[in-house]
Amino acid sequence: MRNIVFVLICFYSSFFLSAQEKETLFTINDSPFYTDEFVRVYNKNLDLVKDDSQKDLDKYLELFLGYKLKVQKANKLGLQNEAKYQNELNSYRTQLAKNYLNDSKVTNSLIEEAYERTKNEVRASHILVLVDESATPADTLKAYNNIMNLKARAEGSEGFDAVAAKYSEDPSAKDNKGDLGYFSAFKMVYPFENAAYNTPIGSISNPFRTRFGYHIIKVTDKRENKGEITVAHIMILKPNNKDAVAELKAKQTIEDIYKKIQQGENFETLAKQFSEDKSSAVNGGVLQRFGAGQLTSPEFENVAFSLKDKDQKSEPFESKFGWHIVKLIDRHPLQSLDEMRYELENKIRRDERSLIITNTLAKKARSKYPVSVENKTLSKVKTIVTNEYYNQNWSIPENLNGFDGDIVIINSEKKINTKDFLNYLVAQQKGNVKTKPISSLVDELFEKWLDEKLIEYYDNNLENEFPEFKYVMDEYRDGLLLFDLMEKEIWVKAKTDTIGLKKFYENHKNEYLWKKRLDVDILSSTDSKTIKAAKSYLKKGKSLEYIKEKLNKEDKVNVMVKSGLYEEDYDVLPEFKIDSEGVTPVISKGNYYFTALVKEVKPSEPKTIAECKGKLINDYQQFLENNWVNELKKEFTIKVDQDVFNKIKKQLNK
Template structure:
């Protein structure tokens, strides 16, 4: 079973919906006496069965076998201690944090953010920025230092110094050395929310005050604002840039030859299939997916594409940082209405940094739902350690010698001490540094502390409050463990076990075969007269360059060639090739005439190890996995409750 299929069967789905389950739990099977229950098996089967393309996996007996194999691997991962790997724990925690945002929702706040996002999406901002890095959880002194530096540079800009020059000199965005802080055009959701807000709230030609994001402080200069250009569907032909200057010169000349062929009426799509070096779009006639401004990594490509109109739908050849292109307009898609975009915007808002605003609203709900109490005596005792010296910015929680270990705050059954509050103040004192008198400052910080602990408690108990959240986290947790285990036990071994890979190839060499191949020069043209001339030149032994020079001497590009070794079945070969060296007869396919010179015919036969190494390694990985599961079944004791499984099959089928 391939790894992708495994993850398809057991990794979480993108939706949070879950099917109703029978609340009764029965032990379906055990692994070393660890029980696995029917409700989980039925839930996973029902959720994923429509995604499974292999019909054999829909068979419940086969599915149970796969499911047990999956759980065996998780048990093996735990035996190896992979669940304690810091990288694994960090990734799991990061995912949980992201997933939890879906539960921090407030309809009113969400709708306001969605409306704001739509209104902003109607415009595209062209901006530059200067970044002053500071960690999101940096010490107050470091945060203040970055802020003051941003203020200082902004004053210099307002006094007339060049923004781009200062960006090169001071920005801690590494790309600024080359682009002078230039970001190009973007719209909503392309930048982190505070940065987006800073850009949309800054007039054209002006520089924002320091804008705080999780990366640090930014100075944002808005260069221009234009209406959203909508989306566009295009096709393109691309010849890639190379480190070889001779190849680049050839491709630059070739793109103009291809353009001339299109101008002569030849099919854009056919030329793209034959010559475009964009592997993702070339085989489909150059067609790319729909995109809008800022989604590609080439502003010059986007600008050319969006300049096309139905009346002028084909670009001239042009160069980008990636290569040389010809672009053809397929369709322009204008901005959708709010009603059409609302659902998508809500989804984006829930995943965006805007969700913090929603979380603030949720906090108010938590205050109403949870039992919160403060020990007033402990609070009064703690308040005495603060004096006006706190405003100097030098205060630390360690300077308070009293332990303050008694309970200060209680959220339901969870308790927080005075020392917890002192440490919170240490981390957050800069947020309330200007609040006076000291008693008011302390009250504000305590409210913030309470809000934080409410959310800490809420997040810690999401698995208890929301069964579907618990299911998703359990599946993701296992999925990560499985990935790490496969990397350790299968993938790395297959890459490094050179003797094993070679032995596997030797044993299965008959599976790695070439079809018959032709070492061939193919010349094509839409005009039969010119292909006949090409045929005569081929019979005289002329090279591709000599044929092109002889037949493309006029204003129009009459013939074009491709040369190399191609396997039978390749789209680059003309159909119905004869099995004889020499010049072929002329054949016509669609609008094109073809003639070829077959230099050699390479018979079908085995591939050398070097010719199929990557395929051998992939097959070896699959072989190792299949045998590994068999070994795991020997390592662990498995007991299946057959009677319970029969009940499960009846319930699922009904």
């Protein structure tokens, strides 16, 4: 249902249109709703709907009125004040704002760089000399000299591996000689990644610094990304409980299926008949394509990627989910840049690369908004920040006379109190900063704080800067309220109102019918003589185990059995034209021959509430919603300005 709301958001979202005269189209309890919004969302809706009846303006006004009535009801109930609603609205705004807080030129450059790097994987070894990000110049120089010395030794007779094992301060180096294996973009911190991709195979990089310290790396190999593959599989599930007999039966079943594949039977047909992965079985076992590292089963992934040729099939193997046979359908090269753009952009936001974007935005905000700094106040702040700051023992003095005023004014309107900056200083103290003297440290932290405040101001003013941002936020706000209201008034009620649900079921019982059902054992074979023999055994009352023992000989599976209670149109059952219990004639379909033992024929009958509960609840929800708008029209006073509406109709029908 939440997806429905997001469709509604798209339904009501719009691009910025040329300004129009704004008039009141209708009121709900004296709250006005204007023509500009109605025209905007109607024009957007024209591109989304396929049913011409939804383009009818009179009908569209009814839909629009119904939507606004529901939002008014939500506001009346106070749903807009609930913490869950506020948190989700703020979370959405944060996500939407990211599109406006990025420098598109810088972001696109980073996306393109990352895409180029995803085309290859690098194998590299490294040597690390630890040094803190905020180390003193003396400690930094010492670490740098150390890494330069190790670089010279690694390039000399000792060799990189030996120097890494003996001197690298990465604890794992003693065992792996600094070897980090293969990696691609986003797997390492950004400076490390830069060095790896910019160093030729066999070469040692110049020293570079990350937040961990100084590194040198030796690139030992580069290879193409494996890309993605499409496979089909046949799966027999593991039993839920540790049942040795059931586990053995599952293993035996997959082995029998594999023998039939080796005998030349069609993989897709066997998948449809026997695979217990119901979502893929209907498609002949075909799965959505995937890349390395995307599955939750390494065993499955390893076997799938080991297949080299199209239509090549694996032997049966076990994963944590069950037993599988995999067939390679196709290999796919790396996705295009456009296909990967969204994924790459999200990764950049979580990566050190994001600092490049943030710094660019801060510069943009500084150029956009005039900033007035009270330098006298800043100088006074420097007098109360002591060297205790370096020991993380500094605190704001209790007596702050003279610090009650503003230290910064942004865009002549946003005043920020000095105490805000003082609290920031306290918080930054935990970062173990080491810039000296203390006055220089205060200046450095002030500039970082001011950047944050400018970006925050820019963010808070997006609605004023970008009308389309305001439209989307207003419409999402309403859509989210509608979701919460629907959940409260319709969806939860449909699930919990057992009396109402039962009454609805009784009035519509004939809409929830089982078709005629058959309790059957279906036997199949590619050999007509085998299936005739199986039919003969069934007529003699022989068990399924007896039949399989007699007909599956010499390690060859000649007959397979599937049992269950099925509706009459399931799989091959319609071919039998079954009217009564007993053994059916032999029929053929495709390359297979079938016979069946019909143990019971159940006539068409209403499903119980439990058997149709999912659809029943959905239908009951729709029933409640259809009657709900009529009730809301009685609860609220609606006044439509027909003259204004007629004017809008003329304008839109031109």
